[in-house]
Amino acid sequence: MAQCFMNMFGLPTETIVIVGGAVLFFTVLLVFWGLYYRGEE
Amino acid sequence: MADIATIGIVAVYCLAMIGIGGWASKKIKNTEDYLVAGRSLGFWVFVLLMIGTVCSGMSLLGVSGLGFKFGWPTIWEQIFVPLSIAFCIIFFGVKLHAITRHTGYITVQDYLAHRYESPTALRTLSAVAGIIVSLIYLVGQYTAISIVLMWLFEIPLWLALIIATLVVTIYTTIGGLYAVAWAALIQSLILILGVVIMAPIIIFYAGGFTHVNEFMASVNPSLVQPWMSEGMVFTPAYLVSFGVLLVIGLACAPHVINNVLAVKDARMFTWAPLLGFLIYGVVMFLLKFAGFAGIVLVKEGIFTLPNVPNAQDFVILYGIQNAIPHVALWSIFAVIVLAAVMSTTDRLMLTIGAMFSWDIYKKIINPNAPDKKVLLISKLIVILSALVTMIIALNPPEMLAFLIWMGIGVMLSTFAVPLLAGLYWRRATRMGAIVSMASGLIAAGIFGAYYQYVAQLPLHFSFYAVLLSCCAMIVVSLCTKPTSEHVLDETKTGWYIHCK
Numbered sequence A: 001m002a003q004c005f006m007n008m009f010g011l012p013t014e015t016i017v018i019v020g021g022a023v024l025f026f027t028v029l030l031v032f033w034g035l036y037y038r039g040e041e
Numbered sequence B: 001m002a003d004i005a006t007i008g009i010v011a012v013y014c015l016a017m018i019g020i021g022g023w024a025s026k027k028i029k030n031t032e033d034y035l036v037a038g039r040s041l042g043f044w045v046f047v048l049l050m051i052g053t054v055c056s057g058m059s060l061l062g063v064s065g066l067g068f069k070f071g072w073p074t075i076w077e078q079i080f081v082p083l084s085i086a087f088c089i090i091f092f093g094v095k096l097h098a099i100t101r102h103t104g105y106i107t108v109q110d111y112l113a114h115r116y117e118s119p120t121a122l123r124t125l126s127a128v129a130g131i132i133v134s135l136i137y138l139v140g141q142y143t144a145i146s147i148v149l150m151w152l153f154e155i156p157l158w159l160a161l162i163i164a165t166l167v168v169t170i171y172t173t174i175g176g177l178y179a180v181a182w183a184a185l186i187q188s189l190i191l192i193l194g195v196v197i198m199a200p201i202i203i204f205y206a207g208g209f210t211h212v213n214e215f216m217a218s219v220n221p222s223l224v225q226p227w228m229s230e231g232m233v234f235t236p237a238y239l240v241s242f243g244v245l246l247v248i249g250l251a252c253a254p255h256v257i258n259n260v261l262a263v264k265d266a267r268m269f270t271w272a273p274l275l276g277f278l279i280y281g282v283v284m285f286l287l288k289f290a291g292f293a294g295i296v297l298v299k300e301g302i303f304t305l306p307n308v309p310n311a312q313d314f315v316i317l318y319g320i321q322n323a324i325p326h327v328a329l330w331s332i333f334a335v336i337v338l339a340a341v342m343s344t345t346d347r348l349m350l351t352i353g354a355m356f357s358w359d360i361y362k363k364i365i366n367p368n369a370p371d372k373k374v375l376l377i378s379k380l381i382v383i384l385s386a387l388v389t390m391i392i393a394l395n396p397p398e399m400l401a402f403l404i405w406m407g408i409g410v411m412l413s414t415f416a417v418p419l420l421a422g423l424y425w426r427r428a429t430r431m432g433a434i435v436s437m438a439s440g441l442i443a444a445g446i447f448g449a450y451y452q453y454v455a456q457l458p459l460h461f462s463f464y465a466v467l468l469s470c471c472a473m474i475v476v477s478l479c480t481k482p483t484s485e486h487v488l489d490e491t492k493t494g495w496y497i498h499c500k
Helices: A002-009 A013-036 B004-025 B031-039 B043-054 B057-070 B076-103 B108-115 B121-153 B157-205 B209-219 B236-251 B254-262 B272-299 B311-323 B327-365 B371-394 B400-424 B430-453 B461-479 B485-490
Strands: none
Touching: A002 B209, A013 B076, A013 B272, B004 B121, B004 B157, B004 B327, B031 B157, B031 B254, B031 B327, B031 B371, B043 B076, B043 B157, B043 B254, B043 B272, B043 B327, B057 B076, B057 B121, B057 B272, B057 B311, B057 B327, B076 B108, B076 B236, B076 B254, B076 B272, B076 B400, B076 B485, B108 B121, B108 B254, B108 B327, B108 B400, B108 B485, B121 B157, B121 B254, B121 B327, B121 B371, B121 B400, B121 B430, B157 B272, B157 B311, B157 B327, B157 B371, B209 B272, B236 B254, B236 B400, B236 B461, B254 B327, B254 B400, B272 B311, B311 B327, B327 B371, B400 B430, B400 B461, B430 B461
8 A cells, every 4th residue: 555655656654644645634634623613692 | 028918917017916916995984994805705716815914935946946955855945935924814714703703803913912912012022023034034935036037028127027026016006905905816826727738748758757756866855855854954853843844833923923813704814724734735736746756857967057056946947948838838927926925925015014004103103093094004014025135136135045045044034923912812911922022033144144144954944943933932021910801801811622
């Protein structure tokens, strides 16, 4: 899998995992926020 | 001189912006309409206003430039800057909007004065600091506008500056935040579509994304690492301080945070953080990748950058010139950069107008001033701020780039702690806020000058200043009399975000 990423993007695996992981992490956090927050009541 | 198509495209864009100002001016009945658009901003206008306010022309050119110079270790900028939109909405916007429904704040200084029971001292200190930082930023924006106009039309600097100043000043002065917000809608759409189309063209021109990365790795393996090793700039420790600077520093900038006061309905804060993060994230990543492509294009001799100190900032302009060899299409890119610059410039000018006319004139100098007079002063200050910064930009100071970085650092050091402590810590007091703000401001100046003129620091200079500001807030607050309970309840202070 990691090798596949490396061939696809020409990047070291750790760069893809760390940067991609960070983007995914913040996206998921903000999705949770969207599901949690319902405006003022 | 540019051809008729180029002049036509840029002229249509400028006239459209002035047209929006004329349309918006009919909606202005009072100061609230002018400064917070009658608190009527809908979802997409708000999201795109936030993107437009955060995305400046300097960042548009600088993002690719930084990628060209340092490679993948700078990619965190592409995560942190879009994240500042989400941070601003969630940690400042939700509460401030809830409080504003009952208090009618016009500026964030209204909140600070109320929360810390400091109608004069803290309001004046924060308004003056906000005006200084915004003016520094404005000079940078006008310089960026003139760089693009000079590049495209081959006209002298003074003429480029006059054209840019006239267009922005006309629509901002007559239309207030209505004009700024609707102009931002158009500008952000131009920016997003333009970057999504043009950046991939540059990347494919350089051989494709994978080839660009492989080429960078062959030139220098550290260019494709997620951070740099010790002794270099973007080390993991430095990136933490860089993240704090960009995420929190931009989020608490007066021209960004004031946008949340103009939203029609708090339910818009539900998905605005995610969409702001993702949409602006895509734009920022593509710009960075275009900067990476520039490494291939320069090393392979496709083009040569000019022999100037900030040569890397020209990489995207030269990339467009070579990948899309038609001058009429360059003018579309020029409109993209103009849109990015103007969307920040107009908001900054309006924020300066608001801080002076509302916080200093109406709240301190002449509390009995009629609404019409406050509105008139707002407009005059918008024009004056444009004139002052245009004159400075005619002969930009040598340390301009340093001043702009100082600007974000000062925003973080000055506003972050008083705002966050004010919203979330009931023990934060007036004296704590004043000492915290003043010490943050002074420390940012000292650490910034040390970093610039004496020696490199392992962390971004603003990080030391914000730590000092935080310590000052805690120590002084614990040593002074607490804020009255009814004010803390009115301002919904406490360790929660969602106000039920």
